Amino acid sequence: xxxxxxxxxxxxxxxxxxxxxxxxxxxxxxxxxxxxxxxxxxxxxxxxxxxxxxxxxxxxxxxxxxxxxxxxxxxxxxxxxxxxxxxxxxxxxxxxxxxxxxxxxxxxxxxxxxxxxxxxxxxxxxxxxxxxxxxxxxxxxxxxxxxxxxxxxxxxxxxxxxxxxxxxxxxxxxxxxxxxxxxxxxxxxxxxxxxxxxxxxxxxxxxxxxxxxxxxxxxxxxxxxxxxxxxxxxxxxxxxxxxxxxxxxxxxxxxxxxxxxxxxxxxxxxxxxxxxxxxxxxxxxxxxxxxxxxxxxxxxxxxxxxxxxxxxxxxxxxxxxxxxxxxxxxxxxxxxxxxxxxxxxxxxxxxxxxxxxxxxxxxxxxxxxxxxxxxxxxxxxxxxxxxxxxxxxxxxxxxxxxxxxxxxxxxxxxxxxxxxxxxxxxxxxxxxxxxxxxxxxxxxxxxxxxxxxxxxxxxxxxxxxxxxxxxxxxxxxxxxxxxxxxxxxxxxxxxxxxxxxxxxxxxxxxxxxxxxxxxxxxxx
Numbered sequence: 001x002x003x004x005x006x007x008x009x010x011x012x013x014x015x016x017x018x019x020x021x022x023x024x025x026x027x028x029x030x031x032x033x034x035x036x037x038x039x040x041x042x043x044x045x046x047x048x049x050x051x052x053x054x055x056x057x058x059x060x061x062x063x064x065x066x067x068x069x070x071x072x073x074x075x076x077x078x079x080x081x082x083x084x085x086x087x088x089x090x091x092x093x094x095x096x097x098x099x100x101x102x103x104x105x106x107x108x109x110x111x112x113x114x115x116x117x118x119x120x121x122x123x124x125x126x127x128x129x130x131x132x133x134x135x136x137x138x139x140x141x142x143x144x145x146x147x148x149x150x151x152x153x154x155x156x157x158x159x160x161x162x163x164x165x166x167x168x169x170x171x172x173x174x175x176x177x178x179x180x181x182x183x184x185x186x187x188x189x190x191x192x193x194x195x196x197x198x199x200x201x202x203x204x205x206x207x208x209x210x211x212x213x214x215x216x217x218x219x220x221x222x223x224x225x226x227x228x229x230x231x232x233x234x235x236x237x238x239x240x241x242x243x244x245x246x247x248x249x250x251x252x253x254x255x256x257x258x259x260x261x262x263x264x265x266x267x268x269x270x271x272x273x274x275x276x277x278x279x280x281x282x283x284x285x286x287x288x289x290x291x292x293x294x295x296x297x298x299x300x301x302x303x304x305x306x307x308x309x310x311x312x313x314x315x316x317x318x319x320x321x322x323x324x325x326x327x328x329x330x331x332x333x334x335x336x337x338x339x340x341x342x343x344x345x346x347x348x349x350x351x352x353x354x355x356x357x358x359x360x361x362x363x364x365x366x367x368x369x370x371x372x373x374x375x376x377x378x379x380x381x382x383x384x385x386x387x388x389x390x391x392x393x394x395x396x397x398x399x400x401x402x403x404x405x406x407x408x409x410x411x412x413x414x415x416x417x418x419x420x421x422x423x424x425x426x427x428x429x430x431x432x433x434x435x436x437x438x439x440x441x442x443x444x445x446x447x448x449x450x451x452x453x454x455x456x457x458x459x460x461x462x463x464x465x466x467x468x469x470x471x472x473x474x475x476x477x478x479x480x481x482x483x484x485x486x487x488x489x490x491x492x493x494x495x496x497x498x499x500x501x502x503x504x505x506x507x508x509x510x511x512x513x514x515x516x517x518x519x520x521x522x523x524x
Contacts, residue, residue, distance in 0.1 A: 020192025021361065022354015025199075025347045028419065030426055032329040038437035039326075050437060054325035055335075058515050060507040061224055064318035064500070068311075069227050072296060076223050077517050079301040083219060086212035093208040097201035103194040106186030111371065113179050121172040178380050181371010181387070188365065193358025196351045203348025210341035213514035217337055220517070221508035223299050225501050230292040231317045232497025237285040238314055239489045240278060247275045247482060250465070254475070267475040274479055278486065317496050320503050326437075326510060332429050336511030342418070342425040349415040356411045359404045362396035432509035440502040447495040450488065457481070457488035 039050060057063055061073055077083065189195055251271045257263045293311050294304035333339055372385040379385050397404065464481035467473040507513070 020195055020354055021357045022192070022196055023350055025350040027343070028346065028422060030333060030423070032333070032426070032430065034328065034330075036326070036329060036430075036434060036437060038434050038441065050324050050326055050441070055327040055331055056325055056507065056510045056512050058512050060510075060512055061220065063321045063324075064224075066227075066318040068315065069224060069318060072223050072227060072300065073220055073517075076219060076300050077216065080219055080299060081301050082215055083212070086208075086215040090205065090208045090212055093201070093205040097198065097205055100194070100197045100201045103187070103197065104189055106184050106366075108182060108184045110182055111179065112181075115177045115179075116174065117177070118174045119171045176375045176377075177373060178375070178377050179371060179373040180380060181369060181373070183369040183371075184367070186366045187363055190364055191358045191361040193355050196354035196358065200348040200351035200355060203344050203351060207341045207344040207348065210337045210344060213337035213518060214341060216514045216517055217508060217511055219299065220513045221504050223296060224504045226292050226295050226299070228318055228497055228500040228504065230289060230296070230311060231315055232493060232500075233285055233289045233292065234314045235317060235493045235496070236490055237282065237289065239493055240281050240285065240486070243482070243486045243489070244275065244278050244282070246461075247271065247278055250478065250482070251275055253469075262471070263475065270475060270479055274482060317493075318500050320499055324440075324503065324506065326433070326506070329430060329433070332433070332511060333426065336429050337514060338511075339422075339425050339429055342422040346415070346418040346422050349411070349418040353408065353411045353415055356404070356408045359397065359407070362394050365393045365395070367391040367393065429509070429511070433506070436502060436506035436509045440499070440506050443495060443498050443502050447492070447499055450492040450495050454485075454488040454492045457485040461485045 061070055187194075251268070254263060254267050254271045258265055258268050290308075293307050296311065297304045297306045300307070327335075367389075368391070369387070369389040371387055372380050372382070373387060374380050374382070374385040460481040461478075461484075464473060464478045468475060468478045
């Protein structure tokens with residue numbers, strides 16, 4: 001008995017402090033440029049509103065100084081359904097790690113039962129079946145108490161040894177059996193397969209947390225973009241409406257001049273056509289406005305029309321700050337959630353290689369049982385009714401047709417895919433930033449030109465109106481000037497909207513915002 005205890009203690013100690021097979025995870029080395037190429041280009045350095053000195057603001061939406069936008073974002077973080085689903089996946093991953101971690105500890109089951117049985121009368125009692133050939137009365141007495149007739153326990157212990165007495169016990173004898181006890185089983189994690197599984201599950205938790213953050217970053221950018229586009233469309237509608245009023249005044253003036261005989265009816269019909277074309281643009285703009293309000297309502301997990309009264313009043317397009325700090329490319333590796341998620345997925349895939357390789361090695365287990373059984377209920381808890389069993393065991397696969405080896409290869413290829421995905425995620429992140437920087441910079445150049453164009457178009461309309469009233473020019477010049485003004489004003493409004501949406505895209509590509517919008521997760 002002492003030898004068995006020593007063996008169990010040794011195996012248990014080795015299971016706790018033993019080796020873990022498989023590769024240990026190392027953070028991949030990623031080489032990135034010291035600065036973004038768009039920042040280094042001469043066209044950018046000459047007149048840049050982007051700074052690399054500091055990291056981008058965490059609460060980037062506050063740089064627009066729009067309280068309505070900030071309010072929408074804060075409400076969305078609390079209510080958005082996609083974000084709630086992502087949070088549920090985090091909780092699911094934590095629960096799954098609990099399932100995997102349970103394999104490190106023994107299982108204990110409580111059992112209790114009662115059975116009444118009667119043996120077949122057509123069975124003969126084999127000599128020596130109960131006492132190794134002695135056939136002693138003492139053994140028979142023990143059997144009559146149920147402790148040496150395991151067939152009676154077959155219902156409680158399916159798969160146990162069959163008694164030579166048959167399934168019902170002693171021939172022609174009614175037998176009662178009362179039983180209560182515990183049994184336990186522990187597979188000792190000597191070679192670290194279960195610990196690697198827990199390591200992989202922890203990586204899955206962290207990956208799901210980063211996925212939740214990625215969903216949040218996307219949500220913040222989507223709401224901000226929809227809001228900016230809404231304000232831009234409202235401004236376009238306002239410009240079109242203002243031009244419509246001007247064209248109505250021009251049409252009225254043209255009719256007066258036609259009545260006075262200064263112009264022909266052709267001028268009247270041309271101006272009426274221009275007015276009708278401008279009127280036709282209003283419904284399309286209103287449809288887009290309503291669509292964005294509906295989209296914002298859904299993002300806030302509300303009825304699509306719930307924000308109609310709140311957002312219908314026209315407001316200005318959120319203005320961009322004079323300078324945008326973006327930090328360095330290396331900052332993306334620790335800030336963008338999709339990169340962090342890909343890195344954690346790589347860590348989990350690496351751990352699963354060790355989990356698979358552990359199947360090559362023997363598995364050590366300990367099975368134990370302790371309880372009481374008797375055929376008299378009053379004696380169930382008597383010390384003399386106790387039984388116990390202790391069974392150390394080992395299992396080592398000898399032939400499995402290559403199943404374990406192929407499973408290891410599968411996990412190695414999955415780890416290789418995760419490593420490639422990590423590299424691709426980093427490259428795509430760098431591309432997102434470069435694209436956003438280019439779009440933001442060039443849109444500012446375009447906006448400056450459109451400001452000059454809109455100013456010139458307004459002057460052209462004034463000059464054309466004055467010359468037309470004096471009879472110096474024809475009405476076609478007035479119509480052309482009006483069309484140019486409407487087009488220039490509309491393009492300028494679209495450019496103002498594009499600058500803000502390009503900045504939002506830049507902030508999204510930098511991956512910030514989740515740090516303050518989500519609570520810190522528990523340590524994993």
